[in-house]
Structures are given as structure tokens and as C-alpha cells.
Amino acid sequence: MKAVCWMGKHSVQVMDVPDPKILNDRDAIIKITRTAICGSDLHLYNGYIPSMMQGDILGHEFMGEVVETGKAVSNLKQGDKVVVPFTIACGNCFFCKNEMFSVCDNSNPKPEGQETAYGFAGSGLFGFSHLMGGFAGGQAEYARVPFADVGPIKVPDSIEDEKVLFLSDIFPTGFMAADNCNIKEGDTVAIWGAGPVGQFATKSAFMLGAEKVVVIDHYQDRLDFAQANNPNVETINFDDVEVHDKLKDLTGGRGPDSCIDAVGLESHGTSVDSLLDYAKAAVFLATDRPHALRQAIFCVRKGGTVSIPGAYGGFMDKFPIGAAFNKGLTFKMGQTHMQAYMPRLLAAVEEGKIDPSFVISHRLNLSEAPMAYDNFNTEKNQWRKVVLNPNG
Amino acid sequence: MQQKNKNNSMTDILTNMNTNVSPVERFVSATAGGALLAYGLKRGGGLGTVFSLLGGSLAFRGTTGHCHVYEAMGVDTNQGGETAPRNFKSGKSKTYENGLLSGKVHVSKSLTIDKSPAELYSFWRNFENLPQFMEHLESVKTTGEKTSHWKAKAPLGQSVEWDAETTSDQENVRIGWRSLEGADIPNSGVVEFLPTANRGTEVKVTMTYEAPGGALGAMFAKLFGEEPSQQVYGDLYRFKSLMESGEVITVEGQTSGREPQAKKATA
Numbered sequence: 001m002k003a004v005c006w007m008g009k010h011s012v013q014v015m016d017v018p019d020p021k022i023l024n025d026r027d028a029i030i031k032i033t034r035t036a037i038c039g040s041d042l043h044l045y046n047g048y049i050p051s052m053m054q055g056d057i058l059g060h061e062f063m064g065e066v067v068e069t070g071k072a073v074s075n076l077k078q079g080d081k082v083v084v085p086f087t088i089a090c091g092n093c094f095f096c097k098n099e100m101f102s103v104c105d106n107s108n109p110k111p112e113g114q115e116t117a118y119g120f121a122g123s124g125l126f127g128f129s130h131l132m133g134g135f136a137g138g139q140a141e142y143a144r145v146p147f148a149d150v151g152p153i154k155v156p157d158s159i160e161d162e163k164v165l166f167l168s169d170i171f172p173t174g175f176m177a178a179d180n181c182n183i184k185e186g187d188t189v190a191i192w193g194a195g196p197v198g199q200f201a202t203k204s205a206f207m208l209g210a211e212k213v214v215v216i217d218h219y220q221d222r223l224d225f226a227q228a229n230n231p232n233v234e235t236i237n238f239d240d241v242e243v244h245d246k247l248k249d250l251t252g253g254r255g256p257d258s259c260i261d262a263v264g265l266e267s268h269g270t271s272v273d274s275l276l277d278y279a280k281a282a283v284f285l286a287t288d289r290p291h292a293l294r295q296a297i298f299c300v301r302k303g304g305t306v307s308i309p310g311a312y313g314g315f316m317d318k319f320p321i322g323a324a325f326n327k328g329l330t331f332k333m334g335q336t337h338m339q340a341y342m343p344r345l346l347a348a349v350e351e352g353k354i355d356p357s358f359v360i361s362h363r364l365n366l367s368e369a370p371m372a373y374d375n376f377n378t379e380k381n382q383w384r385k386v387v388l389n390p391n392g
Numbered sequence: 393m394q395q396k397n398k399n400n401s402m403t404d405i406l407t408n409m410n411t412n413v414s415p416v417e418r419f420v421s422a423t424a425g426g427a428l429l430a431y432g433l434k435r436g437g438g439l440g441t442v443f444s445l446l447g448g449s450l451a452f453r454g455t456t457g458h459c460h461v462y463e464a465m466g467v468d469t470n471q472g473g474e475t476a477p478r479n480f481k482s483g484k485s486k487t488y489e490n491g492l493l494s495g496k497v498h499v500s501k502s503l504t505i506d507k508s509p510a511e512l513y514s515f516w517r518n519f520e521n522l523p524q525f526m527e528h529l530e531s532v533k534t535t536g537e538k539t540s541h542w543k544a545k546a547p548l549g550q551s552v553e554w555d556a557e558t559t560s561d562q563e564n565v566r567i568g569w570r571s572l573e574g575a576d577i578p579n580s581g582v583v584e585f586l587p588t589a590n591r592g593t594e595v596k597v598t599m600t601y602e603a604p605g606g607a608l609g610a611m612f613a614k615l616f617g618e619e620p621s622q623q624v625y626g627d628l629y630r631f632k633s634l635m636e637s638g639e640v641i642t643v644e645g646q647t648s649g650r651e652p653q654a655k656k657a658t659a
């Protein structure tokens with residue numbers, strides 16, 4: 001089959017590789033009909049996530065048709081149309097039972113790496129480095145899906161792929177980011193990053209009752225897009241406007257009730273702290289560039305919540321613990337507990353409350369993946385979200 | 393590997409077991425660990441992995457004052473007499489003979505498993521199940537009411553075999569066993585099943601090996617790894633996965649662009 005392989009920093013290649021096989025009894029093999037490129041994939045592309053190996057198959061946002069099931073899978077059959085969550089979870093451990101699927105105890109076959117780096121290991125993830133289990137990903141014609149009786153969600157044949165594809169990651173991710181803000185009537189939510197995750201966090205904040213959302217980025221087209229797709233969005237282009245002052249202006253001096261960091265470890269910026277971050281990352285004194293996160297902590301109102309869907313991997317320098325402590329903030333973060341959100345968000349799509357395909361900017365064939373990675377990484381105004389067709 | 397054990401006697405090693413890294417080195421480790429992790433992150437690729445993981449383990453060692461690598465080498469740089477709370481009473485005494493582990497190795501590991509003591513006990517009590525999660529075991533056959541025959545994988549397709557007897561058996565509480573006279577690597581173990589209020593069962597495994605020197609020592613290293621506690625922990629982790637999820641998840645045998653047949657696709 002054809003698969004998109006990581007070949008090194010800034011290098012992906014479409015390769016002919018052997019078809020995947022069932023390896024555990026609870027596995028299924030999925031023939032992929034649509035797959036997407038995520039901002040998380042860019043962290044791999046830009047070489048920020050350790051423990052990638054040349055030849056690893058990328059991709060964690062995919063859906064398709066069941067073609068084979070392992071002995072222990074009884075709820076799926078050949079031909080079922082499914083969307084696969086990017087977090088792999090057993091459904092049986094303490095964490096799964098408590099709906100903390102992304103920290104499942106039993107789905108990472110290589111827990112030692114994270115145990116060493118983080119103290120304990122999170123769940124396995126598709127196509128996301130050997131720290132996360134080293135699972136082959138879904139930017140391919142076929143994928144092996146472990147714990148297939150728990151992860152993949154069946155969707156009606158009649159529904160278009162594009163409307164449900166993002167149940168695999170960014171819709172639940174944006175939704176959990178907003179859900180973690182514990183939004184109350186009258187709340188203003190500020191969101192850093194107008195990428196796909198930020199776009200879904202914006203929609204979700206309104207679904208959960210926010211009065212106003214302020215989106216912050218420096219790609220004007222992405223900001224305009226957020227404004228065009230939602231009722232009450234203000235935008236801040238941080239290249240032109242001082243973010244903290246503007247947020248105070250927009251909230252009568254209170255500050256946003258909650259702040260969402262939908263940027264993650266590759267924050268852009270030219271402020272003093274972010275230039276220092278670049279320098280430190282270059283000489284290996286820190287690993288993550290958390291300018292947006294610092295700003296979010298600084299801007300949020302007293303007693304507010306900072307919700308972090310943006311991905312982090314290592315250490316951050318100059319964490320503003322004083323601001324966080326003295327304002328009495330709450331922090332929520334993590335890989336999305338996908339399985340906890342998929343059923344209700346599928347229902348929202350079926351009821352017509354949201355059409356997640358709004359975010360797509362490019363529809364390409366799998367063979368065009370290298371060009372798509374390159375553009376999604378640099379041409380952010382035009383390249384908002386890429387969907388690949390493995391059979392095109 | 394030469395024994396770098398300057399002037400530490402065996403008793404020094406025993407008494408300093410919990411913090412074998414000196415405070416200064418701890419600081420350096422923490423910093424260098426962060427830098428290496430960062431370097432690995434920047435670098436990516438195979439070598440990047442090594443650096444990141446090494447960085448992670450240095451950072452880990454920096455914060456806990458415990459270095460598994462040093463421990464495995466029998467090296468202790470913490471000679472200032474810093475005392476640390478002794479939370480593991482594992483009492484390991486290890487030494488290296490021609491660079492190989494020898495002496496008594498004592499390992500203890502706990503993991504919480506979301507099943508009842510009865511379910512876990514009854515699976516473990518049937519020793520023939522053990523190879524399903526104890527990686528180095530090939531087979532265990534019950535030979536009598538209290539006796540069993542164990543076979544472990546050894547390098548070059550060979551195997552090591554020994555007879556064992558059950559030394560204690562308290563239903564749903566604990567099982568103990570030990571190898572009988574004549575075993576190449578005398579060993580014994582105890583597994584305890586401690587119920588919790590609502591978190592399942594705390595399973596604690598304690599193993600003791602009589603690690604031989606010389607050629608057998610090499611065999612031992614192959615069987616139980618350079619760090620036997622890692623092996624015991626891995627086995628326990630697999631036991632947990634098997635009991636909770638019904639399988640031990642694997643990525644061995646999966647496809648990738650590294651397969652010999654893999655080649656760049658032509659459009």
C-alpha cells in the first residue's frame with residue numbers, strides 16, 4: 001500500500017510499504033477513505049518531537065471502512081464505516097473507566113520512554129513517535145487499529161466523509177479545550193492560535209454558551225475566517241496590536257474568563273521572551289517555545305482558567321508561576337480524551353448543529369502529501385486544513 | 393565494562409543504595425539532562441531519540457538522585473553520606489565479575505491492577521499461564537501438587553530449565569515459589585495481592601536471583617537484562633495489561649517504511 005513516511009526533519013515521502021496485519025485480537029484493519037494533516041504533524045515535521053524513526057508512517061486523523069477484524073472484536077464487521085480516534089485506549093483500565101482515555105494504562109507498548117521523561121506513560125497515539133507507542137499512522141491506504149472494539153465510532157453510510165472526519169481529532173480537541181474552561185453565561189473566552197484547533201475551539205466555546213470569543217494569531221486570513229464563521233468573534237493580530245491591552249479593552253478591564261492555548265510548543269513571536277525562547281531552543285537550554293502560553297497566563301482574569309490543547313513535549317523556561325499563583329488560576333490540559341467526546345459530537349453533526357467540513361481549505365491526493373506538508377507549514381494564510389484521499 | 397567502583401566496599405553499595413548520585417552530579421545531571429533532551433528534540437531521527445531518552449533519564453536521575461546505570465554498574469558517587477529515606481527495602485547486593493553481574497539480586501515491584509485479588513490470584517496460581525507475560529519464560533509445566541518444571545529462553549535458541557516448588561500459597565493473598573537444588577540460576581519469588589478500597593488490587597512481586605559469574609553470568613544478563621528490576625517491572629506491566637485488557641498490545645510486526653520491501657512510491 002501507499003503510506004506517508006517520516007524521513008527526517010522537513011522530509012516526508014510517499015512510499016510503497018507492506019499492508020498492515022492484525023497483531024492483537026482486539027485489532028481491526030481499516031481501508032482508509034479520508035485522512036488529514038494536523039498541526040501536531042507539523043511538530044514532527046519540524047523535528048520537535050523526539051523518538052521518531054525514519055520510515056515511520058504518519059497520520060492520526062483518519063476514517064474508512066472495516067475490512068478485517070481480530071478474534072476479540074464483535075461490535076464491528078466488514079464494511080462498517082468508522083472514524084478512528086487518534087488516542088488508542090483499552091476501555092478497561094482505571095483511566096478509561098474514568099473517561100481519561102488519553103492516559104490509558106494499557107495502550108502504549110513502549111511505556112519506558114514516557115515513564116523516564118514524564119514519570120508515567122500516557123496512551124498510545126497513531127503516527128506520533130515511539131514515545132507514544134510507535135504505532136503506524138493513518139496517512140496511508142490501510143491502517144491497523146488496536147482496541148478496535150473501543151476506539152472507532154460507527155457512522156451512517158449516508159453521511160459524507162468530510163462531515164465526520166474531524167471527529168478523529170480536531171473537533172473533539174477544540175471541544176475539550178472549551179469544555180475545560182467550564183464556560184458560564186456571559187463568559188469571554190480568548191483563544192491563541194487560529195489554526196484548525198483554534199477554529200473548532202471557537203465553535204465549541206459558542207456551543208457551550210460563551211458570549212464572546214477573542215481569537216489571537218498573526219495570519220490575518222485565519223483570523224478573518226474565524227470571524228466569518230461565528231456570531232460574536234473579535235480578533236487580535238499580534239503583529240499589529242498589543243494583546244494584553246486589547247484583551248482588557250474588549251472585556252471592560254476584567255480580562256477574559258478563560259484562555260485557550262491552541263498554539264502549542266512552536267509559538268511564533270518577536271517579543272523579548274519569544275526571541276529568548278528561540279535562542280534557548282537553539283542551544284538546547286529549553287525545548288518548547290511557549291510564548292503564547294505565557295501570554296495567556298498573563299492575560300486571563302483572576303480566578304480564571306487556562307486550557308491548553310496545544311501540544312508540549314519537554315521543558316518550558318520562564319513559566320510565570322507568580323502570575324498563575326497570585327491570580328489563583330486553574331490549568332487544564334492534555335491529549336484529548338477522544339472516546340469521551342465522540343458520541344455526543346457525532347450526534348451534534350447528525351442533528352445539523354455543526355458541519356465540521358467548514359475548516360477544510362485543500363482536498364488533495366495522498367501522493368501530494370509532501371507538497372501539502374510544506375505548504376501547511378509555511379503558507380498558513382491559504383493552507384488552513386488539508387484532507388487527503390488515498391484512493392484519488 | 394571495567395568495574396569503576398573506586399573505594400566502595402560491598403557494604404557501601406548496600407547502604408547507599410537509594411542515592412548513588414552525589415548532589416553536585418545531581419545538579420549537573422538535571423541540567424545536562426534537560427539539554428540533552430532538548431538536543432534530541434531538535435535533532436530528531438535515530439540519534440535524536442537516543443539523546444532525548446538519555447536526556448530524559450539524566451533529568452530523571454537529577455531529580456531523584458538515583459541512577460539505574462550506576463546502580464547496574466555498582467558505582468556510587470554519593471560518598472558524602474547523604475542519607476535518603478529508604479522507601480524500597482530491596483537490599484540488592486550486586487557486583488561485577490569480569491564485567492558481568494554476579495551475586496544476589498533482590499528486586500521488588502508493585503503495580504495496581506483493576507481486577508479483584510481472586511481473579512489475579514487464580515490466573516497466577518496456574519503457573520502454566522506465566523509465560524504469557526513473563527517475557528523470558530518459554531514454558532512452565534505443573535509436575536506435582538507443589539512442584540513445577542520451568543523452561544526459560546536462552547541465547548542462540550537454547551534454553552535453561554529447572555524445577556521449582558511452591559513455598560507458600562494463601563488463596564487470593566500470596567503465592568511463593570523457589571527453584572530446587574540443581575538450578576543454574578537459583579531463584580525465588582513471592583507475589584502478593586493486596587485489595588484496595590476501589591482501585592483494584594495492588595500486586596507486589598519480590599524476586600531473588602543468585603546471579604552467577606562467568607559464562608553463566610552472561611546468560612543471566614541476557615535472560616534478565618542488565619537491570620533485572622526492569623525485567624520484573626515489564627513482566628508485571630504485561631500481567632496488568634493481560635488481566636485488564638485481555639491482551640498485551642504490541643507494535644512488533646507492523647508495517648513501516650523501514651521494511652525491506654519498502655520503496656519510494658512512483659505517483
Ligand SMILES: NC(=O)c1ccc[n+]([C@@H]2O[C@H](COP(=O)([O-])OP(=O)(O)OC[C@H]3O[C@@H](n4cnc5c(N)ncnc54)[C@H](O)[C@@H]3O)[C@@H](O)[C@H]2O)c1
Pocket residue numbers: 038039040041042043169170173192193194195196197198216217218219222238262263264265266267268269291292308309310311334335336380384
Ligand atoms: N491536545 C490534543 O490532543 C491536540 C490535538 C490536536 C492538535 N493539538 C495541538 O494543537 C495545536 C494547534 O494545532 P493546529 O492544527 O491548529 O495547528 P496550526 O499550526 O495550523 O495552528 C497554530 C496556529 O497558532 C498560531 N500562532 C503561533 N504563535 C502564536 C502566538 N504567539 N499567538 C497566537 N497564535 C500563534 C499560528 O500562526 C497558527 O495559525 C498544535 O500544538 C497541535 O499539536 C493538540
Ligand SMILES: [Zn+2]
Pocket residue numbers: 038039040041060061086169170
Ligand atoms: Zn491531530
Ligand SMILES: [Zn+2]
Pocket residue numbers: 089090091092093094095096097103104105106107
Ligand atoms: Zn485503558
